[in-house]
Amino acid sequence: MNPVLLTGATGFIGQRLQKMFLAEGVPVLAVVRPASTHRDALLSGTEYLLADLSDTPLLEPAVSTADAVIYCAGSVRGRSLEEFEPANVTGIRSVVDAMNRAAPDTPLLLISSLAASRPHVSDYANSKFLGEQEVVQHARFPWTVFRPPAVYGPGDREMLPILKLARKGLVTPAGPAAQRLSLIHVDDVAAAAGAWLKSWPECVSQVYTLDDGHAGGYDWHEIAATVSGGNYRRLNIPGWLIHGMGYINLAVSRLLGYSPMLTPGKARELTQADWVCNNTALNKATGWSPQITLEKGVLDLFAEAGSPQRN
């Protein structure tokens, strides 16, 4: 069996993809950028190639020997579209170019985001949409796109602070009172990718959402009650405050030269009325269905506090 070529293998989702494929006996070839400081996130058994995503001469022979390519690299922090582009747009363009030339029969799975469905909301959302377009418009090989909503689980850095606070009995929603969010555990995303690998011919040229099967997503009461065990206080963050903090954070980050999480774009993402999706079409195509409820996922998450995490 030839390997699955995986970009973003050192990240939160990529690590769980490695773990799932290796457990299933599928060899993994990770493409890791030479500048990565997370090479220790490669699991024992994962082969790797040091290459920038723009390095098509190195990518071409690698994609030509893979049974499938999964593009899971991505930037989730940035101050402008340009900062999101290398991982979310131009890296995808290079991989598509390399596959068009060297692997025209090999399937690609792009891990995008539900955010790509609303490119006007933020630079991140726009970059995810533009990245999908690189595939949709230019790929001459079989492709599939996954659009997960918020993903949580071991190794996550974005949702974890919110879940930790909720565990202690405090939720601080920034969106409208009736905001609804779909969620999915990272191991269900990985299992869905595993199902795709087995049944990708049923998924060609399709864009799929996927969630944990909780119809209509969660409101903050449901999230707080599940994560805290029922005893919690709710402190709504006013919209003006979250948007104001986004602008202040952006200005400070420009002065100090770091990539902030909270930007005006992120504030707009956080204050959407909903980010809701379902997994009906993906389930029909692959037979995959999510196995991890929020209740089980958070129990495991807090029990697994000692498991390896990306810094």
Ligand SMILES: NC(=O)c1ccc[n+]([C@@H]2O[C@H](COP(=O)([O-])OP(=O)(O)OC[C@H]3O[C@@H](n4cnc5c(N)ncnc54)[C@H](OP(=O)(O)O)[C@@H]3O)[C@@H](O)[C@H]2O)c1
């Ligand atoms: N986490 C979520 O809730 C969520 C939800 C929906 C969609 N997604 C999407 O899922 C994908 C993975 O997200 P994640 O949460 O796993 O992110 P993550 O933990 O930040 O990992 C990002 C991965 O991408 C790699 N990467 C970043 N910039 C790169 C570049 N310029 N060149 C090459 N590799 C680069 C990182 O490599 P280094 O080790 O070198 O930094 C790392 O392996 C992203 O596309 C994200 O948009 C995530």
